[in-house]
Amino acid sequence: MPDIPATFGPPQPAKVIRVLSDDGTLDARHDPRLSEREVLEIYRWMVTTRQLDERLVALQRQGRIGFHVGSLGEEAAIIGSAFAMRKSDWLFPCYREFGAALMRGLPLQKFMDNMFGNANDTVLGRQMPNHITSRATGFTSVSSPVGTQITQAVGFSWGAKIDGKDLASLVYFGDGATSSSDFHSGMNFAGVFKVPVVFLCRNNGWAISVPVERQTATRTFAEKAAAYGFPGVRVDGNDVFAMVSVVREAVRRGEQGLGPTLIEAITYRMGGHSTSDDPNRYRPTDDLKPWAERDPLERLRQYLERRQLWDDAKEQALIAEIDRNFRAAVAAAEKTPPPPLESMFEDVYEKPPWHLEEQRAEVLRGPRPPSAH
Amino acid sequence: MPQMNMVQAVNEALRSAMRRDKRVVVMGEDVGKVGGVFRVTAGLSEEFGEARVVDTPLSENGIVGCAVGMALYGMVPVVEIQFADFIWPAYDQIVNELAKFRYRSGGEYPAKLVIRTPVGGGIKGGHYHSQHPESAFIHVAGLKVVCPSNPYDAKGLLLASIQDPDPILFFEPKRVYRAAKGEVPDNDYLVPLGVAKVVRPGRHVTVLAYGAMLYEALDAAAKASEKGVEAEVIDLRTLWPVDINTIVTSVKHTGRLVVVHEAPRTCGFGAELVSLVTERCFYHLEAPPVRVTGFDTPFPYTLEMEYMPLSHRILPALLECAKS
Numbered sequence: 001m002p003d004i005p006a007t008f009g010p011p012q013p014a015k016v017i018r019v020l021s022d023d024g025t026l027d028a029r030h031d032p033r034l035s036e037r038e039v040l041e042i043y044r045w046m047v048t049t050r051q052l053d054e055r056l057v058a059l060q061r062q063g064r065i066g067f068h069v070g071s072l073g074e075e076a077a078i079i080g081s082a083f084a085m086r087k088s089d090w091l092f093p094c095y096r097e098f099g100a101a102l103m104r105g106l107p108l109q110k111f112m113d114n115m116f117g118n119a120n121d122t123v124l125g126r127q128m129p130n131h132i133t134s135r136a137t138g139f140t141s142v143s144s145p146v147g148t149q150i151t152q153a154v155g156f157s158w159g160a161k162i163d164g165k166d167l168a169s170l171v172y173f174g175d176g177a178t179s180s181s182d183f184h185s186g187m188n189f190a191g192v193f194k195v196p197v198v199f200l201c202r203n204n205g206w207a208i209s210v211p212v213e214r215q216t217a218t219r220t221f222a223e224k225a226a227a228y229g230f231p232g233v234r235v236d237g238n239d240v241f242a243m244v245s246v247v248r249e250a251v252r253r254g255e256q257g258l259g260p261t262l263i264e265a266i267t268y269r270m271g272g273h274s275t276s277d278d279p280n281r282y283r284p285t286d287d288l289k290p291w292a293e294r295d296p297l298e299r300l301r302q303y304l305e306r307r308q309l310w311d312d313a314k315e316q317a318l319i320a321e322i323d324r325n326f327r328a329a330v331a332a333a334e335k336t337p338p339p340p341l342e343s344m345f346e347d348v349y350e351k352p353p354w355h356l357e358e359q360r361a362e363v364l365r366g367p368r369p370p371s372a373h
Numbered sequence: 374m375p376q377m378n379m380v381q382a383v384n385e386a387l388r389s390a391m392r393r394d395k396r397v398v399v400m401g402e403d404v405g406k407v408g409g410v411f412r413v414t415a416g417l418s419e420e421f422g423e424a425r426v427v428d429t430p431l432s433e434n435g436i437v438g439c440a441v442g443m444a445l446y447g448m449v450p451v452v453e454i455q456f457a458d459f460i461w462p463a464y465d466q467i468v469n470e471l472a473k474f475r476y477r478s479g480g481e482y483p484a485k486l487v488i489r490t491p492v493g494g495g496i497k498g499g500h501y502h503s504q505h506p507e508s509a510f511i512h513v514a515g516l517k518v519v520c521p522s523n524p525y526d527a528k529g530l531l532l533a534s535i536q537d538p539d540p541i542l543f544f545e546p547k548r549v550y551r552a553a554k555g556e557v558p559d560n561d562y563l564v565p566l567g568v569a570k571v572v573r574p575g576r577h578v579t580v581l582a583y584g585a586m587l588y589e590a591l592d593a594a595a596k597a598s599e600k601g602v603e604a605e606v607i608d609l610r611t612l613w614p615v616d617i618n619t620i621v622t623s624v625k626h627t628g629r630l631v632v633v634h635e636a637p638r639t640c641g642f643g644a645e646l647v648s649l650v651t652e653r654c655f656y657h658l659e660a661p662p663v664r665v666t667g668f669d670t671p672f673p674y675t676l677e678m679e680y681m682p683l684s685h686r687i688l689p690a691l692l693e694c695a696k697s
Contacts, residue, residue: 169442
């Protein structure tokens, strides 16, 4: 009988896929061959995302909104991946992906209404800011508990598969979520039932204050896919060309019935976890420097400028336009009244049962709190 | 009309719902070839195929999380959790996701599914095959909770639950899965949610019960009758939203209330029922309401008949309540 081969010991980490090199050329092996118009569109949404992030943090500091959770430094990972999905596909957000929703057609005004939790907010102020929902753009509802969207994304495209529809889900989560039971369950179910899901782990270095070394003893997140029987790839998350390329490939695999793919997008959370957090308490400032040099917006802008597709004047005009739209949306959202009191009791069930009708009547006739909103 | 037990009646309901609506998918551990550990899903895999009767990996969190996703897509999953005792890994998905989806999405993503699971003791199942955890779900805004006691109701309530637009926990009392038999029509019919049933009229004391304990309450009521106490026994059928009108009408008539359930007493459903009745019927009450329940201990193996609120404990409570 031959010896059982010694297979213990970790596999070599996969090479990080990168397309946009420092000299501005694209690696032909993974070049998604985007048109100039497409690259410009992606760039506009990345700039829009960053500009909105900065302005929303300022609004929070001014006390005009309660909270913001941003995507500073992760714009290429978010916009690039969403751009690669087809219109018929579905996005399952973590909570940093408002830019993807806007790109897929969520009106800016609707987003701002959510940030203010007013009467025009799709979810009527029932959730914290950034917890958006947009069925029309194939974007599900943001949940604060980490990882819960992973199994749901699997079930969604699994349901479509049973229904005979060709549809993929892109599910966003961070490095922290890979420790959750939903990550394990979702990856396992997707592998077993060959569900067309793109698992997108944004490895941004941190889960609030906890670094990646405390989430896993593996050298990469991508290699976890091996345990579930499907490929895991590592990609430069600050390289939007690479992001588009690997996500398109993952969607293609799903289309061909090959099932899911795990993508580890290596990026960095340049801000705090949210406006409630001061990263200076746990993160050495030196850590930011190398990542600032890999800023996804700067890299794409240099690419565009080298090809005479972009310049300062265009940049200024774009920022001025974003600013105008933002101010208008904020002004309208701020003027909009809070949701009506009775809306608190709607959508718990399709129709309020007797006990909610009773409680609604109790609130409507009862005293109001000293500071209503 | 054919005679059936509850296992057969639930199986009939599932089969009928799956025939009528292609969106209905049955999923859970061992629900496929073997037809479930209690054989409730027997034969479904053969008729509807493996795509719609899914033997899943052993992960309640994965089953319910994926089912929520299927529901968001527009399928109608009917999930089996093998024993209610094993439901807790899915509790986050049930409480924070399933129950809140309609609300937190402003109605854009109603997540409708049914979770069926066997509950209750009396089968020598020890801690982990005996619990009756309804109050942990009744407490969660957005869920409906159903617990049939007999084959006719089981079929009608399950069909109503599958049609209902809201997420439903469907608790099946396993102690009477095969013991409770009755006539069940071949055709589809609905037993409406939220409607209790007076199964034994009486004028001295109201007894609220459900699931397997209904039979214990009826046994106690029959024995009480021999001693001149006429108990009105109500089968709640839907635990939440509970049929408050039927309860209040009865208690206003009898002036006395006994609540029976297997689950531990503290913060059990009985506490809510007693509060609801006290708030509405305080001036009609002629005796303190009584709870006959499981104890605030883990469910014991050897001493399970001492733990359970069987007839021998209901009868004295009933007589005492009627006397005072």
